[in-house]
Amino acid sequence: MADLTPADPGPRHILRGPAGGAALGGLIVPDQPCRAAEAGPRAALWLGPDEWLLLGFAAVETPFAVVDVGHRSLGFRLAGPRAAELLAGGVPLDLSPAAFPVGTCTRTIFEKAEIVLWRRAEAAWHIEVARSFAPYLCDMIAAIAAANGIGGQER
Amino acid sequence: MTAFRLPSGGRIDRGRTLRFRFDGRSYTGYPGDTLASALLANGVHLMGRSFKYHRPRGPVSAGAEEPNALVAVGAGARHTPNLRATQVELYDGLSATSQNRWPSLAFDAGAAGGLLAPLLGAGFYYKTFMAPGGAWHRLYEPAIRRAAGLGTVPGGPDPDTYTQRYAHCDVLVVGAGPAGLAAALAASANGARVFLVDEQAECGGGLLAEPEALIEGKAAAAWLAEALAALAARPGVTILPRTTAFGCFAQNFVGLAERLTDHLAAPLPGLARERLWKLRAGRVVLATGAIERPLVFAANDRPGIMLAGAARGYLARWAVKPGTRAVLAVADDSGYAAARDLARAGVAIAAIAELRPHVACETFGLPVRPATAVVGSIGRLRVAAADLRPIGGDSVGGGGVERVPCDLLLMAGGWTPSLHLFSQARGKPVFDAARAMYLPGEHRPGEAPDGLASAGACRGVFGLAACLEDGYAAGEARGGPATGRRFAVSGDLPPAGGFEGLVPGSPARKAFVDFQNDVQAADITQAVREGFRSIEHVKRYTTTGMATDQGKTSNINALAIAAGALGRPMPAVGLTTFRMPYTPVTFGSFAGHARGELFEPVRRTPMHAWAQARGAVFEDVGQWQRAHHFPAPGEAAADAVARECRAVRQRAGLFDASTLGKIEVVGPDAAAFLDRLYTNSWARLAPGRCRYGLMLNEAGFVMDDGVVGRLAADRFHVTTTSSGAAAVLHHMEDYLQTEFSDLRCWLTSVTEQWAVIAVQGPRARAIVAPLVEGVDLAAFAHMSVAECRVAGFPARLFRVSFTGELGFEINVPAGHGQAVWEAVWAQGKAHGLEPYGTEAMHVLRAEKGYIVVGQDTDGTVTPDDLGLSWAIGKAKPDFVGRRSLTRPDMLAEGRMQLVGLLTDAASAPLEEGAQITAAPPRTGMAAIGHVTSAYRSATLGRPIALALLADGRARIGQTVHIPMPGGSLAATVAGPVFHDPEGARLDG
């Protein structure tokens, strides 16, 4: 009903500067707040007006500031019909499709961990969390799932 | 069939019999019962002893307002005290006990405390039990605390699981009575997200106890079932029974406590017992109803005396006759609905004492005595008779008292709108003088949040039709046309009338106002006599309306009695503030999953597993777990630290510095930005070089430090203290976004990108060299940085030292940290490499006089105080904190300066934080400083300490004194660098 699995550990970069609207690796860096742009294996997630998380770029050719953060965080995929309910156990945002439509991404918190949350499909989410907070996040999600009777697909 | 259960009716499931125990005795009940209804069905009214006087008490209500019937359920760690028996749902095997009695409920030794009653009146703890001095704490308080009070705390950690959830909706409706149901129907008509919550197991509120009423031609129960089915069918609607809206906070943020398993005999293991909802609503409709008021007369607290509406509820919902022969004390029309229902159920109505001179509503041919008060009762563990006395006009009449035998005495004193949540949301109640009730005021801007409306009885609207219509109008969307929806209702008897204060002709003694806190009318008049004027002061002095009860049944009567004693109108006396929670919420719900391992995130470095396998002892440093020392089997901590220090000084040590904060500063103006944020100059730092950076706040005090490496003209790798990482990034972003927004540079936290492996000691170069590709280590000077490969992985190699020895810090991507660490370890074995922990790191840096920000500094320390003036770029016109360094008090004499302290070589290390005095300490002497760091130095063979000392540098060579637990120690003031002051060892 909701499954948490590690996402592909591809390259990650932080892009900073006035890069909104720029073409980069086959996609347009999103200028609109809290939106993600995807092109094949690559994605650019708006984190702030001069800050994007780039996923899947082997190298980034741009005049703006780029920092390799490939090992800074870990990515997880959370999917299933009760995924949003599970996330509501720790995320204070309104995650209804109207308030948080597919393609929305944002930094936020999950209980005491900061995360980047990206809705990739109605019932599929990508979560980025700083490496040292990953065990906390996974254990917390497991605890919330158990307490609310939200099992994985196998169960 | 139990003695007082009616043969049919009620909302119970008679197909199944439940067994339960109360105080060890076995009883039976049905699914749908509460503990209170099941006990009443068995003829048990005595359910508790009162808080102060140990008076026998039974349930006065049938709901959340119950002040008397507080019981404990469960045993051991699952023992839950102070539950209202009126809300405890029955399940098979339930075991409950009464509270505050010994040895038994029927024979309570503490009731002798009733003999002490004259000593335990209002404010007794301020006045009695005072002498002899100190006896209060030693003798009286412990004894009184044992005698008074509620239940006992459970015996172990809570074994249950609690969960929490955020939720968002368009409209939250609190209370699923007629007004709330209608509001939810209206609000959800167009697909809006609606939450309907009710504290009871069953939705319906007052509709559950309306056997006669018809709504739109249907019995109330049938209409209720249809309404709930219609709501449940709407996809946007969430209905939560057993859910208490306990707190209403800013901007319609409402706390909901949902009880998930307490009503189940065998809950599924692992599922949460309770769920705390943190709900944000666009609009809130409060349909919280009204609470019936008791009448205040002498001995109005015996078992068998209850609210008229509660008796109606027991009849209609649980088919329980609460007695066989009833007297009713009535001041409100709704009392006659109770009398009618009781009479139809076969309860004899002995008398209806009507306080008012005339009754306007139908009285169903019952024996009504107008202008008559109940002024007392008799009985021991159950009421046996009521004392009736005629009243004439406004004054006490001359008629004598008539004693009417009964086993049930009902009070219909009128209804108090439930304003708790409205008040918590900062709504301002206003007094309706005509009806003597506080009602929700207008929601003026600044006084109550937008989108908070009250509907039905909680705003003084009574009667089924009016409540349904009021609720429907409140639920309709804002901005749209009001439909003016009407509801056809017949057969209900709306409340009208009411009385507040002490019943005329009754003594004030033992006339209870607040049952839970055992406050009598006499206590309130006494408080006024003693000079208390504000109701807030009367409340605290008498304890009326305090604690978990929050004045649900008592506050209006208390207010009226206080107003009467003061000779002022009720609104002039004021209304006490309602505090959250509405009813008690478990600590478990508030804690949620934040217990044990999940209380705080535990952050571990990439090399944690290696240290763990090696037997490291860890310490918590903020959220991080860091290896403190690596003891050999059987080795004491101090010995391990000394061994680790010697290894670093003589051969080499390996240290996990991954928790260091790291920020990558990138952009054409990166150097200019660092020039403004650090005291040092960065413009002429060549790429490939590092510098120790000192960061001040604008007030000129040291806030952080760390090594900064320049990777390229436009790229710096900044390190911060482990604990300061987030604050430094915040500070930098602040200046970059606001004051220095002209600069083109950007910041990225890379703390977790890089694992940091420090290799320190004279053999460090020999250990690291074979692993490094792309840097000539022979030419790699102290304070250099290079991007290269180490052990085959991309790396940023720093040559830096926090020990005073030749040292390298290898930064590798975190995922490769363990592999590189193991490669260095393998390489170092032949050189005598040993891992060292944070304690050895601290000793080594203190031997060199290197400060730790936050330990040797405290937010009042300048660079000069630390002897770090050399780190200030004198030629820079400005940097954050510079202007403050020339304020007069920053240049004054007597500032605390960092020095070393040397005690006798054989003495124990000083205590960090210990005060310093100029002469051997004695009472009245002022301290001239304090110890900031203190260790035993294995290298020097003596204890060393760093201290902040007034005019410290001028005192070098002098003797100071440090008071310690075993007597004071003398110390010689020294410079802060104890080891290798020339820095000769940095090159190995």
Added chain:
Amino acid sequence: MLLIRCPVCAMDRPELEFRHAGQAHVARPADPGAVDDAAWAAYLYLRDNPKGVVAERWRHVHGCGRFFNALRHTVSDRILATYPAGASRPEVAP
């Protein structure tokens, strides 16, 4: 928990994502060296404490990361407006 409109994200977001950052519109002097001691001390330490509307800085630290300004009423605790750092204080009805 307050609900705060982030002017950058253009969304109402929970207070948990924000960090308060003191009084707004306290500009750092362009040339601190030219400011006398009393004025500098006032810049460092003297802050308003009115009953009523205050302009204060917040940072959407667990969101877009931006500092911005908010007008908040200290009696009702209501945030009446939020606006970007650097913008002038808007007029609002208290």
